[in-house]
Amino acid sequence: MIKLIVDTLGGDDSPRANVLGALKALRENEDLYIIFTGDEKEISKLIEENGFDDGSRYETVHAPEVITGEDQPTDAIRLKKESSMIKAIRILRESDDIAGLVSTGATGALVAAATLRIGRIRGVRRPAFCPILPTMTGGIVGVCDSGANMDCHPSQLLEFAVMGSLYMKHTFGIENPRIGLLNVGTESEKGDDLHKEAYRLLAASLGDSFAGNMEGRELLSGKYDLAVCDGFSGNVLVKTVEGTALQLLKKIKHDIYSKKLYMFGAMFLKQMFQEEKEFMNYQNYGGSVMLGTGKIIVKGHGSSDETAVSKCIEQALRMQKSELNSKIAEKLAELVPEAENTNTDNGGQENV
Amino acid sequence: MIKLIVDTLGGDDSPRANVLGALKALRENEDLYIIFTGDEKEISKLIEENGFDDGSRYETVHAPEVITGEDQPTDAIRLKKESSMIKAIRILRESDDIAGLVSTGATGALVAAATLRIGRIRGVRRPAFCPILPTMTGGIVGVCDSGANMDCHPSQLLEFAVMGSLYMKHTFGIENPRIGLLNVGTESEKGDDLHKEAYRLLAASLGDSFAGNMEGRELLSGKYDLAVCDGFSGNVLVKTVEGTALQLLKKIKHDIYSKKLYMFGAMFLKQMFQEEKEFMNYQNYGGSVMLGTGKIIVKGHGSSDETAVSKCIEQALRMQKSELNSKIAEKLAELVPEAENTNTDNGGQENV
Numbered sequence: 206m207i208k209l210i211v212d213t214l215g216g217d218d219s220p221r222a223n224v225l226g227a228l229k230a231l232r233e234n235e236d237l238y239i240i241f242t243g244d245e246k247e248i249s250k251l252i253e254e255n256g257f258d259d260g261s262r263y264e265t266v267h268a269p270e271v272i273t274g275e276d277q278p279t280d281a282i283r284l285k286k287e288s289s290m291i292k293a294i295r296i297l298r299e300s301d302d303i304a305g306l307v308s309t310g311a312t313g314a315l316v317a318a319a320t321l322r323i324g325r326i327r328g329v330r331r332p333a334f335c336p337i338l339p340t341m342t343g344g345i346v347g348v349c350d351s352g353a354n355m356d357c358h359p360s361q362l363l364e365f366a367v368m369g370s371l372y373m374k375h376t377f378g379i380e381n382p383r384i385g386l387l388n389v390g391t392e393s394e395k396g397d398d399l400h401k402e403a404y405r406l407l408a409a410s411l412g413d414s415f416a417g418n419m420e421g422r423e424l425l426s427g428k429y430d431l432a433v434c435d436g437f438s439g440n441v442l443v444k445t446v447e448g449t450a451l452q453l454l455k456k457i458k459h460d461i462y463s464k465k466l467y468m469f470g471a472m473f474l475k476q477m478f479q480e481e482k483e484f485m486n487y488q489n490y491g492g493s494v495m496l497g498t499g500k501i502i503v504k505g506h507g508s509s510d511e512t513a514v515s516k517c518i519e520q521a522l523r524m525q526k527s528e529l530n531s532k533i534a535e536k537l538a539e540l541v542p543e544a545e546n547t548n549t550d551n552g553g554q555e556n557v
Numbered sequence: 558m559i560k561l562i563v564d565t566l567g568g569d570d571s572p573r574a575n576v577l578g579a580l581k582a583l584r585e586n587e588d589l590y591i592i593f594t595g596d597e598k599e600i601s602k603l604i605e606e607n608g609f610d611d612g613s614r615y616e617t618v619h620a621p622e623v624i625t626g627e628d629q630p631t632d633a634i635r636l637k638k639e640s641s642m643i644k645a646i647r648i649l650r651e652s653d654d655i656a657g658l659v660s661t662g663a664t665g666a667l668v669a670a671a672t673l674r675i676g677r678i679r680g681v682r683r684p685a686f687c688p689i690l691p692t693m694t695g696g697i698v699g700v701c702d703s704g705a706n707m708d709c710h711p712s713q714l715l716e717f718a719v720m721g722s723l724y725m726k727h728t729f730g731i732e733n734p735r736i737g738l739l740n741v742g743t744e745s746e747k748g749d750d751l752h753k754e755a756y757r758l759l760a761a762s763l764g765d766s767f768a769g770n771m772e773g774r775e776l777l778s779g780k781y782d783l784a785v786c787d788g789f790s791g792n793v794l795v796k797t798v799e800g801t802a803l804q805l806l807k808k809i810k811h812d813i814y815s816k817k818l819y820m821f822g823a824m825f826l827k828q829m830f831q832e833e834k835e836f837m838n839y840q841n842y843g844g845s846v847m848l849g850t851g852k853i854i855v856k857g858h859g860s861s862d863e864t865a866v867s868k869c870i871e872q873a874l875r876m877q878k879s880e881l882n883s884k885i886a887e888k889l890a891e892l893v894p895e896a897e898n899t900n901t902d903n904g905g906q907e908n909v
Contacts, residue, residue, distance in 0.1 A: 448772070455693065460833070
C-alpha cells in the first residue's frame with residue numbers, strides 16, 4: 206500500500222478536480238491509499254456523489270483554510286498552520302509511512318514549506334523543480350531547475366542533472382536520457398562563469414549522457430530529454446516557451462477572424478488548432494515535481510482538472526515504486542566526495 | 558553626408574544581398590555615402606549590373622577574405638586582418654568622418670573586434686546587443702543585452718536600460734519607452750541577487766519609465782518597449798522566442814499534411830501562414846545593434862536579404878542623425894557619478 210496526501214485546496218477547480226482526480230487514481234491503482242486535506246464536508250460530498258464507497262482506501266483531515274498566490278510564502282507557513290497545504294506538509298513530515306504529497310496550490314508556499322519542513326535526500330544541497338514539456342517530435346523534455354534556486358553553484362547544476370535524469374528514466378521510462386546544459390551557444394566555452402564551470406563538471410561526471418550545451422531554441426526539438434539550468438534561466442526558459450506558443454496561437458486565431466476566406470478555411474482546421482492548444486498545455490504531461498526532497502512532492506498546475514490531478518498522483522506512485530529518491534542518493538554518493546555533502550545551507554534535515 | 562561602411566561578406570547571400578541592399582539605401586538617401594569592404598571585382602560587377610552609376614557616392618576597399626562562424630573570434634581578429642570585417646573595423650577606427658558599420662558576418666568576431674578596437678561611449682562599461690522583436694499587438698520590443706555580456710553587474714543593467722530606451726525612442730520613435738526587467742516573477746523581490754539589486758537601481762534611476770519586473774511570457778505581449786536583461790538570460794530569451802515560434806509553425810505545417818481535410822482548409826489560409834512566418838522573422842524589424850560603442854555597429858542577420866540589409870543601413874542612418882551616442886553619454890553622465898566611470902575593464906578607448 207502506498208500512501209499519498211492530496212491537498213484539495215488552492216487550484217482553480219478545487220476541491221472538485223483534486224478529489225475526483227484522486228478517486229480516479231484510487232480506482233486505477235489498487236495499492237494506493239489517499240489522505241485528503243481540506244474541507245471535510247465538501248470532500249465527503251464529492252466522494253459520495255462520485256459513488257466511491259471503499260472507505261478503507263482513504264481518510265480525510267479537516268483543514269479548510271486555503272493558501273493563495275497573494276500570501277507571502279513564509280507568512281503562509283507561519284500564520285496559516287491550519288491550511289490544507291501546511292497541514293499536509295506537517296502530516297507528511299511526521300508520518301514515516303506516507304510517501305508524498307500532490308498539491309495544486311500556491312507554488313511559492315509549497316516550495317518554502319517543503320524546503321523548510323521536509324528534509325532533503327542525502328547529498329542534495331537544494332531541492333529543484335522539474336516540469337515536463339512536450340517536444341515537437343512527440344516526446345517530452347524535463348527542465349531542472351525551473352525556478353526553486355536563484356543563485357546557483359556549479360555543483361548544484363550537477364545535482365539537477367543527476368536528479369532530473371534519474372527522474373526522466375524511472376518515471377517516464379527514458380532509458381538513457383540525453384542531458385543538455387542550457388547555455389547561450391553549443392560550444393563548450395560559452396556562457397558565464399557558472400555555466401563554463403558547470404559544463405566542465407557535467408562533462409567530467411556524466412559521461413556520454415551529457416549532450417553538451419543546449420540553446421533555448423532547441424528545447425522542443427526532441428534532441429534532449431533533460432535541460433539542466435540554474436533556476437533563474439530555467440524559469441525564463443519555461444515561461445518563454447509557454448508564453449510564445451500561447452501568444453502565437455492567439456495571434457493566429459485573431460488573424461483568422463480578419464478575413465472571411467480565412468474563417469472559411471479555418472472551419473476545416475478547428476480540430477487541429479484545438480489539438481495544438483492541448484499539445485502546448487503542459488498540465489497534460491504531468492505535474493512539476495520537486496526533486497531532492499526526502500518525500501515526494503508533485504505540484505500540479507493551478508488550472509489542473511480531474512485528469513491532470515490523477516496524472517500527478519500516477520507520477521508520485523511511479524516515483525515511489527521506482528525508489529527514485531534512494532537512486533538519487535546512491536548516484537550522488539558515487540559522484541560527490543562525502544566531504545562536500547556537509548556543506549549544506551538550507552537548514553533542512555536529511556532523509557533517505 | 559553620412560559615411561557608412563558595408564561589410565559585403567559573411568552572410569548567406571553575400572555579397573549580393575549586401576551590395577544590392579546598400580545600393581537601395583543609396584538611392585533612397587541622398588546624404589548617404591558607402592564604403593564597401595570585400596571582393597572588389599564582385600562588388601563592381603554587382604554595382605554595374607544594378608545600373609547604379611554615381612561613382613561619387615561610394616568607394617570600395619579590397620578585402621576578399623571572409624570570417625566564418627567557425628573562426629574563433631580572437632583568432633579571427635589576429636589572423637584574418639585582411640578580411641572584409643576586420644579591415645572594416647580598422648577603417649572605422651581610423652577615420653573620424655565615418656559614422657558606422659553594417660555587417661551580416663559572424664557575430665562573435667564582430668563583438669570582439671568592435672569591443673577591442675572601437676572605443677566605448679563615455680560612461681559605458683561594456684557595449685550590449687539590442688535586437689528588435691515583433692509584438693503580438695503590431696509593435697516592436699527591444700531586448701538589451703541579448704548576449705554580449707555574460708557576467709553582469711547591476712549597474713550594467715542600468716546602462717542597458719538607458720542605452721536601450723534612448724535607442725527605442727530615437728531610432729523607432731517610441732516616445733516614452735516602457736522598460737521591463739526580465740525576471741522570474743513580477744514582484745519586486747523576485748530573482749537572484751543580480752536582479753534584486755538591478756530592480757532597486759532601475760526603480761531609483763528611471764522613474765516612471767521603469768515598468769517593473771517582466772516575465773519571459775510577456776515579452777511579445779506589447780506591454781513593454783524594452784526588456785532589460787543580463788546577456789545570459791537575454792540570449793536565452795531571444796533564442797527561445799525564436800525557436801518556439803518557428804517550431805510551432807513547423808509542427809502546424811506538419812500536422813496539416815496529416816489529413817486531407819486539413820490540407821483542404823489550409824489552402825485558404827496559405828497567405829496567412831506565410832504572413833505569420835514573416836511576422837516572426839526578425840530580420841524584418843532591422844538588425845541587432847551594438848549599443849555603447851563609440852561608432853555605430855549594426856549586425857544584420859546572417860540570412861539577410863537585400864531589403865534586410867537596406868533596413869540595417871536605414872537604422873544606422875537614423876542612429877547617426879539622432880545623435881544617439883551623444884544622448885547616451887549625456888544621460889549616463891546625469892545618472893552615474895563620474896567616479897564610477899573610471900572603473901572600466903574592457904581595455905577599450907573611450908569616445909564621444
